[in-house]
Amino acid sequence: MARLSDAFLDDLLARTDIVEVIGARVEIKRAGREYSGRCPFHDERSPSFTVSPTKQFYHCFGCGAHGTAIKFLMEYDRMEFLDAVEELAKRAGIEVPHDAVRRDSSEDSQPLYAALDAAARFFAGQLQTSVSARAYLDRRGVDAATRERFAIGYAPDGWEGLKNALGGDAQRMAVLDRVGLLSKNDAGRVYDKFRARLMFPIHDRRGRVIAFGGRVLVKDDGPKYLNSPETPLFHKGRELYGLWQVRQAHSKIPQLVVVEGYMDVVSLFQYGVDTAVATLGTATTPDHAELLFRNAPDVYFCFDGDRAGRSAAWRALESVLPRMKDGRQALFLFLPDGTRQTVSGADPRRCLPRPDVCTVTRNHWRGSRTASDCRQHTAAATRQSGSATAQPGAQRDRLAGAAAQPCQQPATTIFVRRTASTRSRSVGGAGDADPVAARHQQRDFAGAV
Numbered sequence: 001m002a003r004l005s006d007a008f009l010d011d012l013l014a015r016t017d018i019v020e021v022i023g024a025r026v027e028i029k030r031a032g033r034e035y036s037g038r039c040p041f042h043d044e045r046s047p048s049f050t051v052s053p054t055k056q057f058y059h060c061f062g063c064g065a066h067g068t069a070i071k072f073l074m075e076y077d078r079m080e081f082l083d084a085v086e087e088l089a090k091r092a093g094i095e096v097p098h099d100a101v102r103r104d105s106s107e108d109s110q111p112l113y114a115a116l117d118a119a120a121r122f123f124a125g126q127l128q129t130s131v132s133a134r135a136y137l138d139r140r141g142v143d144a145a146t147r148e149r150f151a152i153g154y155a156p157d158g159w160e161g162l163k164n165a166l167g168g169d170a171q172r173m174a175v176l177d178r179v180g181l182l183s184k185n186d187a188g189r190v191y192d193k194f195r196a197r198l199m200f201p202i203h204d205r206r207g208r209v210i211a212f213g214g215r216v217l218v219k220d221d222g223p224k225y226l227n228s229p230e231t232p233l234f235h236k237g238r239e240l241y242g243l244w245q246v247r248q249a250h251s252k253i254p255q256l257v258v259v260e261g262y263m264d265v266v267s268l269f270q271y272g273v274d275t276a277v278a279t280l281g282t283a284t285t286p287d288h289a290e291l292l293f294r295n296a297p298d299v300y301f302c303f304d305g306d307r308a309g310r311s312a313a314w315r316a317l318e319s320v321l322p323r324m325k326d327g328r329q330a331l332f333l334f335l336p337d338g339t340r341q342t343v344s345g346a347d348p349r350r351c352l353p354r355p356d357v358c359t360v361t362r363n364h365w366r367g368s369r370t371a372s373d374c375r376q377h378t379a380a381a382t383r384q385s386g387s388a389t390a391q392p393g394a395q396r397d398r399l400a401g402a403a404a405q406p407c408q409q410p411a412t413t414i415f416v417r418r419t420a421s422t423r424s425r426s427v428g429g430a431g432d433a434d435p436v437a438a439r440h441q442q443r444d445f446a447g448a449v
Contacts, residue, residue, distance in 0.1 A: 009070075015092040018072070031050075036049060036050050071084075083206055146270045150201070179211075179228070194212065212228050238285075242278060258316070262278060290323055304335050313334070317330075
């Protein structure tokens, strides 16, 4: 098959505004005929990263990073070459030649994507015939537009519904097995992996289905969530549910809200918070943390206020702190006990926290202000605010805007950020972090709620 021609690539780059591409992801300011800012590829105090609109390339005098808009998307967004080309072509309104070589569309992977797409269409069709599944979504306030936006479907309550629909021969059965849609028992019987569950397709950065998550309709009917296993296309520690939808809603993502489950993401989108994502049945990994900050400078981690929520928050903090750079900041929001039950079927924005926010920099984690200090500060702010209708403090709610109403019991909020003047070693990270301080901060963090 033919390769992309140099003439096509030259034309694509000529039609691309590299300042617009990079400026949507990194803060840069005009400096004469060029633009400058802090390099996104290494940690630095003074700006050494330049972008030239006339020459259409970027260059860092600190680390040597250099290239075109295509190279930037490959390095910053971790795109494959052709993915970056298609991203720029879409922006420029031109079409990529169909005979281009695809690194990820070999004869081996094409059937996998096709099978997953067919499965998503099968599940979507089954939703229309399931009264109980549609009734559940109605109770949760998920309208038709949101269902379509996330391609929500339903796996029928049977052992071989998908298998019979898509597994017409041995080759197709093998493909369904490779993408994690079939299971086999000890007796050798092959059956559908997902049964009697709401189905949530998981998309990659190009919008292709790469896996599924399934949720039971009845609380005691098996594990609440069941996810696809690791496959050649899907690695759960590197993907975020909802990120594709967030990127479709925003050319420049203002912030990301990390919640626990698929329905949390869908519900937030339903009520206008269209920056929500979720990890896929695993704790926040370093790859997750980097992916989050690659897409937005502000990341909100929203957890329940119980022991499990605090443990999940600490694991997220361990992944986040080593990756803090100038301009990046993370907030940890702990919902009051019983919030999920209290607001079932209500606008979730009404329970987003609005107390004064405690600021915790990396230097503070070394001892000048611990998470316990934040607990006291937040408790004091809560006492001062009085009733649920009291005016919020100086730190305004960044999630849902001024229209959102506070909960009856404001959540505990911890704010972690990195500034140019704060360059101490991180707690819980690799390298030279003080293990004694780390243990103390972990204890304080766990007690913050």
